Amino acid sequence: MICYRLAMSTTDVHPNPSRWVALAVLCAGMPMIILDGTIVSVALPSGLANTSQQVGGALGVAVLAALAAAHPDGLLAAGDALPAALAGGYRLAFLTGAVAVATAAVLTVTVLRPRSVPATLV
DSSP states (O other), rough: OOOHHHHHHOOOOOOOOOOHHHHHHHHHHHHHHHHHHHIIIIHHHHHHHHHHHHHHHHHHHHHHHHHHHHHHHHHHTTTHHHHHHHHHHHHHHHHHHHHHHHHHEEEEHHHHOOOOOOOOOO
């Protein structure tokens, strides 16, 4: 608005030279609009996908670490030795992670199966 106000001063007989500054500012701003549209349409979805993968991975590690830390308490209460209880906690976390990966692989194969395309006559 300041650039517009400076450019549109009509009190002088001669045109205000700052109108060229306003034009330069507006012309310099146009590529920013195009750049912003490019970022929103291309980079933003990619950034959201990468961020969700990172958060999902961190959440998975946190759950497995919680399992590995909580399970030895039950084993110690049952009378197991400390090394065996710690190994049991890590074993449970590893098996839980392996089952989760196997389940995800089976779901991926069944859900993302390629569709059969009917043959066209040429």
